[in-house]
Amino acid sequence: MLNTILPILLFAALALTVIGAVRRFSLWRQGRPAEVDWLGGLLKMPRRYLVDLHHVVDRDKYISKTHVATAGGFVLAALLAILVHGFGLHSRILGWALLAATACMFTGALFVAKRRRDPPARLSKGPWMRLPKSLLAFAASFFIATLPVAGILPEGFGGWILAAVLAVGVAWGVSELFLGMTWGGPIKHAFAGALHLAWHRRAERFSTPHNASAARSSGLKALNLHDPKAPLGVEKPADFTWNQLLGFDACVQCGRCESMCPAFAAGQPLNPKKLIQDMVVGLKGGSDAHYFGSPYPGKPVGEHAGGPHLPIVARQGKALVDAETLWSCTTCRACVEECPMMIEHVDAIVDMRRHLTLERGETPNKGAEVLENLIATDNPGGFAPGGRLNWAADLDLPLMKDKGQAEVLFWVGDGAFDMRNQRTLRAFVKVLKAAKVDFAVLGLEERDSGDVARRLGDEATFQQLAKRNIETLSQYRFQTIVSCDPHSFHMLKNEYGDLGGHYQVQHHSTFIETLLSRGSLHLGQHALAEQGATITYHDPCYLGRYNGEYEAPRAVLKALGIAVKEMERSGFRSRCCGGGGGAPITDIPGKQRIPDMRMADIKETGAELVAVGCPQCTLMLEGVVAPRPEIKDIAELVAEAIVEAPVDSKPAAARRPVAEALS
Template sequence: MNAPVRISDLLNVPRRYLVDVHAIVDRRPIAARMHTFAAGGFLLTGILGLLAAAGLLNGHVAAVVIALSGMSGIAGATFAFARRSPRKPSYLSGGLYYSLPWLLGLANIFFMGVGISSAADLMVAWNTPSGIILLLTGMVSLTGLALITGKGPMRHALAGTLHLAWHPRPGRFNGQSADTAFAQIDLDAPKLGANRVEDFAWNELLGFDSCVQCGRCEAACPAFAAGLPLNPKKFVNDIAGSNAPVQYAGSPHPGLPEHREQAGPILIGEEGASIAPETIWACTTCRACVDACPMMIEHLDGMIALRRFETLEHGATPGKAGDLFDALRETDTQSGNPLPARLDFAADLALPLMKEQHPVEVLLWIGEGGYELRNQRSLRAFIKLLRIAQIDFAVLAEERDCGDAARRLGDEIEFLRLAQANIATLSRYSFRSIVTLDPHVAHSLTRDYPSLGGNYQVFHHTTFLDGLVREGRLSVEGQLNGRVTYHDPCYLGRYLNEIDAPRALIDKLGVERVEMARHGRQSFCCGGGGGGPVTDIKGKQRIPDLRMEQARETEAEIVVVACPNCTTMLEGVTQPRPLVRELSEILLEAVERRSS
């Protein structure tokens, strides 16, 4: 596949490296300092040393600067070596990565020696003992670095630099992580999705080859933590290794036999493929791997491309995914229920319908939550809050499933059918904004639909409620007590970048809010995304059980949630656990207490 090449894009590298990459690297301050000293010291000392050798830097001041730069590089390299000795963290790769720190350290010594002697006019003769030692140091270090540029760490660092220039998602560098929609595919193409390396665009492959095996994606991945057969670090190296001599020295995919992990030209779908089907279906599409990656690799683009091939070319979806597709095709809903039945739960609320009352200020998207008993409670609470705030709203009742599950399970055809039908329905009505309780719906309407002609102002209900409280249309201050923790939904936090509104609402209630170790953009998935509940890939543990254990560690009495999937998954935990409550429900309780 082709992608444009503009040499001018190289000018974007410095800013993207210094701003976007380091924003991720800095999440681990100690590792960030190590990276700054080791890589920055090496580059700066090399440049200054060569300038001095060329006669462009002279004097004792220049020599001191070169010395300080070189010592910084040596300190960073020493720290990097110590970090892997005597026992490296499990998420770090070994192999040639053990050689990189001491090669960088020796290279710093060489450039520092050359630079200082040249700048201070203390030229060292190469036939003296000190000259021979310096020469050998340079030969060993630079030869070693050249060798591991072929198929080791330096190769991936070089690929990573070029990846920043020609990133397949340039929208990621605007600081808002807005570029999260999956690219559409040509439905008339001879092959749908990807099962070979040549099915990817060259800059996508460049991204996969940028992996420096730091293991941040592995440490962030909920599927890996639960022992499901997925290691995102191994996954991108499986793809990169199918077309290049990549040496992988990290953790395998949990629970898979060794023969399933051999590199080859076929990625998936045939005997001898390098990636097992269980691996791609274990992913919850939570985006933790992408968000954690300092090389800004798009793991999920590769995952969805392979899923599309398996689904559209082979019809090979596991578990109950086939039943979900059947329900979507037959009824336009995941549950298999008629469209109007989604309002049965609110028969006593006399909900206004768009077809009877428009234009309106707010279109409330009921969605799949209207069919599920537990999430009906959340919807009822939110509807009551809208009425207390005197919001002019109406519901559709005729909306189809938004297509999120179909798209993430690889059925792009079904996604397009549902999305286009919803866009046609919405075009018949006049409203100012859409509000939904489901972050997956909010993401689809906000990020997936615009490329199809559906452009709307969409609010997740937490953002909308926060606005109502700020405007004084709802009063909730100081009405509750107790200790609570908030679980960030992946599609609200990482995808839509909404971290603050739910916390602002909770903080007004009078409760003590405590954070789980994994929160905000680094939140831990509930296991309910990406079709996980229907693919049902088995692991050593359940992802929601792991998340609830993190909640228990806070000693909170209540876990506040803001997503119907999260509510279902976390309430399904059978071990002793805190109470799970949706944010609308506790806000309604606070409002009613204040008015009583």
């Protein structure tokens, strides 16, 4: 009986799965065109899955091992079941192989069931709660049905009653795991996720056999402002590129992004997991009533609805997303860093912001004022451009317009207009002079890098600022740009390239570490080290997650002789200070402030001082009310420990130009 029923069930399920796949693909293709490497992506997909994706999954050892056993067992069991029970290849070797695969899958499914008994709050419930039962039913049914093939039990054992029970179990498991991949359900991510890895919009994120570590790709994609047919941002789901829609559909609802999101933790109306699921709702049309995860803080589930050709953010009535949800994001990329499916949440948020800013002119709170300031004065604060060098009136800084060329171009940034961050800039100038670096500044020729404008969605103002800076930089010769601001550093390094600006750029912590390693800078033991004080280091998002620099700042602190106590949330899991993405400008209220949460992380270490490497981080953390530890930039700490170099401390032959050492 089973020999008749199982082939029917398997091939019927396969046929329906193929039909579902075609239907699903048509949903994704509602999006705008995108160039992908169709065949090459498919060929690279297995490696991307086994190496890049599992590199992220493996951060949670429990679920990593569970996933390997369950998913690996299922793939092998499904293929063998089609051969053995579909095509009737009743080989004992194949039978034993299928038994081993189903046993592996069953073992993994038991751990899935254990995790689902009391699931973490970040995991979605609803249909996901039935998944362990479906996995167990599939594995157990095929295991028992295969025992005669392996020669362990005789053919026809158990009679028609057992055959009927096994057929029900197979139908249950096959329906969930085969049909669910393409028609929707908890296992949908297996199909969409594999194709998402193959045709990812940032293929450069993945490693190659010649490069074991994946390349970083964190710069926003430029808009073509000269194409009248190109939308200015994303108004409706169909305005996303089709492979972005595919990426949304790959979401496994694990909630890792939710657990890392600073805005969600602060009670602001953003949950990156819910946002991606709302985009999935918009892909096929409907409401969020069937979403079974954590809602946006303060916003009940069931109040949002939309469709592929309806506005995502409506001026009135129901919509997929409220505008304040998009403006809550700090663009810290914690969600992107944690996502095991490698979904690009920040790209999607900025794309939707672009429509609100460029098409509707709806930037909240001080957003419009800041953008007007950037247009009128080239800086977000609206300060007179002629005051950009007031902080250095007594420092006799060399200007590029006078020198024409230098080894290092010091990009000052808009910290020049803030009295607190002027101390950092002065400290770094002291470092440059102590190391006898051949440097110069642009002075009044420098303009804002465009970071705030771009994150607020004003692509036009960003491109205007960037092109003017690129034109200025093209007049001079230099080998390296160095900045104390990770946001400017990131823009110049990763986002000017699309507009023709290609530069070697260093953050000042990396540059200082190079000076120390070359012997160009000589430090004594810092006074804090002599006092036995401890320090903790706060990783800026735009230096760490955006650009992968975690070691150089710590190496500099080590050179100062100060004991560093790491926060629990440090490195790639550092908590955002709340200052990125224009968040202080849009100022969406929550239950608490993000910098207050970060200061709580700092206080847990017991450190007397916080080392930072970003003017935004400095301002946000110093905005926390006392009592709290003191905050100092790495440049300030280094400047305090500089000692005069010994006359013959380094042979002349060992002293190379700084730019040569950096290259």
